Amino acid sequence: METSMTQNTNQAQSYRLEFFGKGSDYFAIMIVNWLLTLITLGLYYPWARAKRLRYVYGQTALNNERFHFAGTGNEMFRGFIKIILFYVAVIISYMLLFIVTQSQLLAVLFLYLAIFAIIPFAIHGSFRYRMSRTSYRGIRFGYRGDRNELVTKFFKWVFFTIITFGIYGAWLQMNIRRYTHQNIRYGDVEFSNNANGADWFLLNLKGYFLTIITLGIYSFWWQSEIFAYYIDNMRMTKDDKKINCSSTATGGGFFRLLIVNFLITVFTLGFGKAWADMRTQNFICDHVKMEGDINIDEIHQTEEEYTNAFGEDAMDFFEIDLA
Numbered sequence: 001m002e003t004s005m006t007q008n009t010n011q012a013q014s015y016r017l018e019f020f021g022k023g024s025d026y027f028a029i030m031i032v033n034w035l036l037t038l039i040t041l042g043l044y045y046p047w048a049r050a051k052r053l054r055y056v057y058g059q060t061a062l063n064n065e066r067f068h069f070a071g072t073g074n075e076m077f078r079g080f081i082k083i084i085l086f087y088v089a090v091i092i093s094y095m096l097l098f099i100v101t102q103s104q105l106l107a108v109l110f111l112y113l114a115i116f117a118i119i120p121f122a123i124h125g126s127f128r129y130r131m132s133r134t135s136y137r138g139i140r141f142g143y144r145g146d147r148n149e150l151v152t153k154f155f156k157w158v159f160f161t162i163i164t165f166g167i168y169g170a171w172l173q174m175n176i177r178r179y180t181h182q183n184i185r186y187g188d189v190e191f192s193n194n195a196n197g198a199d200w201f202l203l204n205l206k207g208y209f210l211t212i213i214t215l216g217i218y219s220f221w222w223q224s225e226i227f228a229y230y231i232d233n234m235r236m237t238k239d240d241k242k243i244n245c246s247s248t249a250t251g252g253g254f255f256r257l258l259i260v261n262f263l264i265t266v267f268t269l270g271f272g273k274a275w276a277d278m279r280t281q282n283f284i285c286d287h288v289k290m291e292g293d294i295n296i297d298e299i300h301q302t303e304e305e306y307t308n309a310f311g312e313d314a315m316d317f318f319e320i321d322l323a
Contacts, residue, residue, distance in 0.1 A: 171197025
């Protein structure tokens with residue numbers, strides 16, 4: 001009996017990622033969010049963002065069981081206020097520095113450095129908040145990265161990017177992705193990412209030149225290669241078991257998705273963006289394949305809640321992509 005149970009546990013599991021969101025529902029959320037944000041002169045924005053995230057997460061399902069985002073507008077508002085105060089402090093410092101030194105160059109340099117310096121703090125804070133407020137089947141995600149370690153590595157990678165005239169930027173991006181992903185947990189499941197800068201650099205170098213040569217046509221295939229690189233290098237492990245991810249998206253699929261999304265948005269004067277966004281989410285879920293032998297029923301809770309949304313708001317404020 002015990003041998004039989006062990007064999008069943010080690011068998012390949014079935015994982016199916018689906019998205020059930022509807023453009024009409026998302027449009028209603030967007031309209032209310034726009035109106036309330038406008039009426040409150042922007043103060044409603046954190047609640048608007050929380051509503052969007054709750055809807056998107058709540059409409060995403062794995063094996064027909066949906067994810068849940070527990071972040072609230074109140075939490076995000078506190079982070080929103082902190083990032084606004086930071087931004088105001090930077091602008092005031094910029095103006096004072098210009099008045100004192102009479103050097104526009106020095107003042108602008110300070111402004112860019114100050115804003116740039118917050119990026120690793122925003123990345124760390126956003127991952128820690130977003131993961132801890134996300135759950136599936138009642139078990140929370142978590143992020144165990146060390147802020148000081150990430151900040152130190154980030155500026156080391158930035159230094160290498162500067163002295164290589166931007167070439168090391170490919171390694172910078174993949175180093176950040178690898179570091180953050182390897183510190184994500186879902187209960188006692190560990191995430192990892194095998195992306196590396198050399199592959200990423202060559203992928204984008206090829207995509208750039210082929211897009212120019214084909215007058216932009218190859219850009220859709222370039223996008224499919226980027227998507228595949230992101231997905232194919234992700235995996236999850238639990239003890240000696242694992243789940244591997246792979247992309248099934250094609251250049252033709254991205255062509256149809258992006259062209260139709262563009263037409264929907266343009267010919268509806270922007271109102272169709274809700275439908276375009278839902279089509280994109282559905283496309284992503286439909287083209288992520290997951291294979292492995294981790295039994296979802298055997299995953300145990302290990303992570304704690306974290307409600308400081310400063311990093312989340314900073315990422316959004318400076319339009320830094322969490323993914």
